[in-house]
Amino acid sequence: MTSDNLEALRREVRDWLRANLPKGWGTPEYVPPTRYSRESHELGKEWTKKMYDAGYTGFNYPKEYGGIERPREEITVIHEEMARTGTPGGPLSLGLLVAAPAILVHGEEWQKKRFIPKILSGEESWCEGFSEPDAGSDLANVQTTAVRDGDDWIVNGQKVWTSMWEFADWGLLVAKTEPDAPRHRNLSYFLFDTTTPGFSRRPLRQMSGEAEFGEMFFDDMRVPHKNMMDEQGRGWYVAMTALMAERSFGGTGFTGGMAAMGGLGTSDLLGTNSLVELAKNTRRYGQSVWEESAFRQRIMQTAIEMEAMRWSGARLAAKMRKGGQIGNEASLLKNFQAEMRQRRGDLTCEILGAYSQMVRGSTRAIDEGDHVYNMLRARGATIEMGTSEINRNIIAERILGLPR
Incomplete structure (x- = not known):
């Protein structure tokens, strides 16, 4: 795969995104559906179907069950462009990242052929x-x-x-x-x-x-x-397969999930850029927050952690492509991303200062209160998909071999 071919694919994906994203997407004029509403759910299903038909999702699954085969380099380019524009999504992630892996490992042949294709195409959530x-x-x-x-x-x-x-x-x-x-x-x-x-x-x-x-x-x-x-x-063993997949993928669209779906994952790497922009655009005591070295260091530490998560997810993706199953390393990935999300949420609100008190619906809220929402939502990250304490026990006993 040459660099010219990859750049051609990048242009192709960008052109496709311009033609298929909802009108006004990414502009102040676009008003997205309320999160977790019926409208948001249907938009996610419609978008997944478009991506699937274009060959931009459904990676890491066999062709006989509706999977789409692409080289890793191509998948990375596709994920980079999707992350750059912030595409619709969310409602179908559990099927793609939890149900499908469990069915692939434990399902009967008719179950694999009946359910996995409709999960990948977004027809069923x-x-x-x-x-x-x-x-x-x-x-x-x-x-x-x-x-x-x-x-x-x-x-x-x-x-x-x-x-x-x-x-x-x-x-x-x-x-x-x-x-x-x-x-x-x-x-x-x-x-x-x-x-x-x-x-x-x-x-x-x-x-x-x-x-x-x-x-x-x-x-x-x-x-x-x-x-x-x-x-x-x-059922316990099937549930463990599903939970390992969920823990590996983060369940929230974070870097590990992007990577495990076949690419290197870029959504959080690009999120670092948004932190930098937020710091540069937020002024305090007559200067931008970016001018304060303590904040620059913490943003760069966040970038380092995101990069580590990105490559850890890529290693898991390589294992999956070779036919391996998700193991106890899922607990490492889950704990790392959950605690990283909380640190990042706290840092974002510290950058905002007093504006971090402005939640969604407040006329003075920065970016419609999304930063504050993400900080609050991150509180649950160390509880869902197995608490951090449970996952530390798994890491200690099953990876490090420590006594109970």
Whole structure:
């Protein structure tokens, strides 16, 4: 792959973006849909379909399941250009980064052919039903039950902190199917249609003011036996595959996720540039914040951390391309990106100074309050997808080999 070919691809992607992004995208005149709204969800699905049809997503999956094969250098160029313009996205990330990897590893052939292509193309979106009121860090303690009834399983119970909950077409579900079996061997893993009778959901408000997460309720909901993943009693192992994928990808569009999808990841690297611009444009005591050496050093430290995350994700992507599975290194990536997000959010608000008190809806808020929102949202990063404490235990025991 020559540099001329890559530059030609870069021009091609830029031209495609200009022709396909919503009118006015990236300008003050463009008013995006409210985050997590139906409009935002449909925009994400429509955008993913456009990208898939153009060959700009769906990497790292076999062609027989709808995957698109490209050299790593091309994928990196595509991700760089997508990150540069800040393309629509979000609602479909759980399907792409969590459901599809689990189905690829544990699904039956018909499940792979039925679900993965529609995940990659954006036709169907997903949510996950893992955590419960008494089963957060201790996921093996789930109390939701599934009882066999002929060709179906009857599910009863509740899930909380469900990502992508409101408009998902399909869901991932861990339920107890063998109450007398040993711990970790009493669970099974299902794929369920969210239009099934007996399923309901409601929002959970978080400190950012949004309902990114929700609760799910199952009241005699029937799931076909054929929708079980792997074998009965092996749900714990399927769930671990899904969680390792989620932890590796960050679940939030950060650098590790970009890289693991096949490129080197650039969204956060370009985010460093936005920090520099924010510091240069924010004035305090008669000069820009950028003139203060302490802030310059902290911004550069953020850039170093983002670069480290970027290449760690690239290493994981290389492993996946060679047929390897995501392992315990996912806990390293997840903890690093979660804590990095919090440091970056805190730094951004320190740069803003008094303006960091202006939230979304305030007429004087900088960049419509997005910086403050990101700082608040980052508080949950060290809790979701396994707390930092749980992941440190995994790192200590399974990577470093330390005693329990």
